[in-house]
Amino acid sequence: xxxxxxxxxxxxxxxxxxxxxxxxxxxxxxxxxxxxxxxxxxxxxxxxxxxxxxxxxxxxxxxxxxxxxxxxxxxxxxxxxxxxxxxxxxxxxxxxxxxxxxxxxxxxxxxxxxxxxxxxxxxxxx
Numbered sequence: 357x358x359x360x361x362x363x364x365x366x367x368x369x370x371x372x373x374x375x376x377x378x379x380x381x382x383x384x385x386x387x388x389x390x391x392x393x394x395x396x397x398x399x400x401x402x403x404x405x406x407x408x409x410x411x412x413x414x415x416x417x418x419x420x421x422x423x424x425x426x427x428x429x430x431x432x433x434x435x436x437x438x439x440x441x442x443x444x445x446x447x448x449x450x451x452x453x454x455x456x457x458x459x460x461x462x463x464x465x466x467x468x469x470x471x472x473x474x475x476x477x478x479x480x481x482x
Contacts, residue, residue, distance in 0.1 A: 363418075366414065369415070370408070373408055381452070398458075401458055401461045401465065402465035403465060407469075408466075409465070410469050412430075413427060413428070413469075432467075436459075439458075439463065442462075443455060
């Protein structure tokens with residue numbers, strides 16, 4: 357029972373965050389049309405996927421006894437797959453369209469999170 361509770365507590369934030377990203381993607385117009393709107397939307401992509409990687413990395417680390425590399429690879433890969441599926445989802449939302457550029461921007465957030473996680477754990481080991 358304790359293991360189940362640990363798994364739920366590990367994965368619930370991941371699925372909640374994915375739900376938030378999905379809902380934001382499903383919104384036809386986020387209403388950001390002012391001067392800084394483009395920059396803020398792209399920054400939001402980086403932040404969304406930065407947070408997703410951290411949540412996935414945490415859940416994978418708690419759930420599985422993988423080495424660091426495997427945990428990094430899976431958290432990054434799953435985040436990238438979600439980014440691609442999110443852009444495909446936007447194809448079906450009015451006023452939205454899929455963008456390879458957005459996936460590349462999402463990848464920036466993914467890579468930043470993985471670098472920071474790696475750096476933090478590298479300094480912890482020393």
